[in-house]
Amino acid sequence: MTVTTDLELEVGPVAHGGFCVARHEGQVVFVRHALPGERVRARVTDRRKGFLRADAVEILLPSPDRVIPPCPFAGPGACGGCDWQHASWDAQRRLKADVLREQLTRLGGLTDFSELPVLVEPLPGGPLSWRTRVQYAAGPDGRAGFHAHRSAGIVPVDRCRIAHPAIQALPVLRESWPPGATIEAVAASSGDTAVVTRASxxxxxxxxxxxxxxxxxxxxxxxxxxxxxxxxxxxVDAFTTTVVSMLRPAAGERAWDLYGGAGVFAAALAPHCGPITVVEADPRAVASGRRALRDLPNVTFARGDVARVLAANPRWRSVDLVVLDPPRSGAGRPVVAAVTARRPRAVAYVACDPAAFARDVRTFAERGYSLTALRAFDSFPMTQHFETIGLLTPAL
Ligand SMILES: C[S@@+](CC[C@H](N)C(=O)[O-])C[C@H]1O[C@@H](n2cnc3c(N)ncnc32)[C@H](O)[C@@H]1O
Structure with missing residues (x-):
């Protein structure tokens, strides 16, 4: 028999991960579906050594930032895809800015933000209908839906409100799928759509x-x-424009596009500088980039792991500009060391995880590079995620 425990909590600040922090009898409680400053009744969902997880199930004193979620499937125990449907879009971006500032302070070692305003900017189009890649999961009855938060359970939905209209128009939610399969729906900028099924x-x-x-x-x-x-x-437009304006590339400057995927940053830099080398592990991305950018003689691709490629090419001694766009785990010490050892004039770091970014910023600082410009974009409205772009330059 499961015993439910409800706690009355004063909700404290937001934390990285899509929840707020509260305390109950000295114990830390990570509360979802709440906002800072609220008083809530929260149901404990998980007990761990040193902390509890809980869902706000009744709002006793609401925050002025609270709104009715536009999606009826958002909320405790329901679809786990969104974290902040219950906050106004302005408030979502303030929460994300608080997370970024906190991570840069605690993990990045930054203390002074007077020259480095921390803002999360909106992208055009509003907080709904933006998602061009959606991953559904098929339940035991073959219906597609989304995982509940931290659960294998699948919540069937009528449609996903944050999905791009071209994805909402696909018949994925009306069809029957092999139980346990993952169904990926894609709406590309050209108007192409695709549905890919992965076996469970x-x-x-x-x-x-x-x-x-x-x-x-x-x-x-x-x-x-x-x-x-x-x-x-x-x-892509917002990030490439930001990277080019931060790096201020000049004719003849040598650049690396590390974790370059199919080379979007290289394509944006190519009219301004070069030679540019894209380093990317995924052979499909490299093949696609080589085909797409074959008319750019100043762009070449090197396929492989960034750390290994840089270690294996000590002759790549001089580089002026670096774009670093690693996966969520960050670039890590060996890659930051390999980059800073070449003393580039400027590094644009594109980060999808603020914690990994902050850790790498600290490693850059240990090697004489400071964070001298910062922009962040709400490229994942309604969710806890956002993108940060930081400029790292050699300290004077
Ligand atoms: C966040 S994506 C960025 C891709 C590209 N810059 C873009 O914006 O389209 C990270 C990329 O790094 C690649 N990747 C992940 N780990 C890698 C590694 N250790 N070495 C090289 N590439 C890696 C992934 O395949 C992916 O294409």
Missing amino acids: RTGRAEGPVAQVRERAAGHEWTLDATAFWQVHPHA
Whole structure:
């Protein structure tokens, strides 16, 4: 028999992970579906050594930032895809800015933000209908839905309100799927759409993977529908423009686009500087990038793990500009060391995880590089995620 425990909590600040922090009789409680400053009745969902997790199930004193979630499937025990449907969009971005500042302070070792305002900017289009890649899961009855938060259980939905309209128009939620399968729906910037099914046991795509065309920076890429591409339709434009304006590339400057995917940053830098080398591990992304950018003689691709490629090419001694766009785990010490050892004039770090970014900022600082400009974008509205772009330059 499960015993439910409800606690009355004064909700404290937001934390990285889509929840707020509260205390109950000295114990830390991570509360979802609440906002800072609220008083809530919260149901304990998980007991761990040193902390509890809980869901706010009744709001006793609401925050002025609270709104009615636009999606009826958001809330305790329901779809786990969104974290902040109950906060106004302005408030969501303030919460994300608080998370970024806290991570840069605690993990990054920064103390003075007077020259470095921490803001999370909106992208065009509003907080709904933006998601161009959606992953559904099929339940035991073959219906597609989404995982509940930290659960294998699947919540069937009528549609996903944050999905791009072209994805909402696909018949995924009306069809029957092999139980346990993952169904990925893609809406590319060209108007192409694709649906890819992955088997439950192997995670492998079933059948040939469709190709989609993506357009950005004056180029068109043809990629596997499952290959990496930014999820928000305005993300590539916003990120490439920011990176170019932060790096201020000049003719003849040598650049690296590390974790470069199919080379979107290289394509944006190519009119301004070069030679540019893209380093990327995924052979499909490299093949697609080579095809898409074949008219750019100043861009070349090196396939492989960034740390290994840099270690294996000590002759790549001089580099002026570096774009670092690692996965959620961050670049890590060996890559930061390999980059800073070449003393580039400027590094633009594109980060999807603020904790990994903050840790790497600290490693850069240990090697004489300071964070001298910072922008952040709400490229994942309604969720806890956002993108940060930081400029690191050699300290004077
Ligand atoms: C966040 S994505 C960025 C891709 C690209 N910059 C873009 O915006 O489209 C990270 C990329 O790093 C690649 N990657 C992950 N780990 C890697 C590694 N150790 N070495 C090289 N590439 C890696 C992934 O395949 C993915 O394409």
